[in-house]
Amino acid sequence: MLETVKQISSATDIIFGEICLLPTGDLHHTSGTCRMGDDPSTSVTDPHGQVHGISGLYVADNSVLPFIGS
Numbered sequence: 499m500l501e502t503v504k505q506i507s508s509a510t511d512i513i514f515g516e517i518c519l520l521p522t523g524d525l526h527h528t529s530g531t532c533r534m535g536d537d538p539s540t541s542v543t544d545p546h547g548q549v550h551g552i553s554g555l556y557v558a559d560n561s562v563l564p565f566i567g568s
Contacts, residue, residue, distance in 0.1 A: 532561035 535541030
């Protein structure tokens with residue numbers, strides 16, 4: 499994976515600092531950090547995931563999910 503990241507960065511002129519890859523199975527998906535709701539004073543997005551007050555900007559990751567798992 500590291501070699502692929504290096505190939506992509508050199509082909510696109512993207513400059514990375516130190517590349518740190520976590521060991522397999524050591525990745526944690528944070529959830530519930532971006533509240534979804536109708537009230538902009540208590541939530542970041544509306545019930546469809548669009549950020550309040552910014553047309554066309556949606557949150558599409560685990561942060562809008564209140565929990566992951568059973």
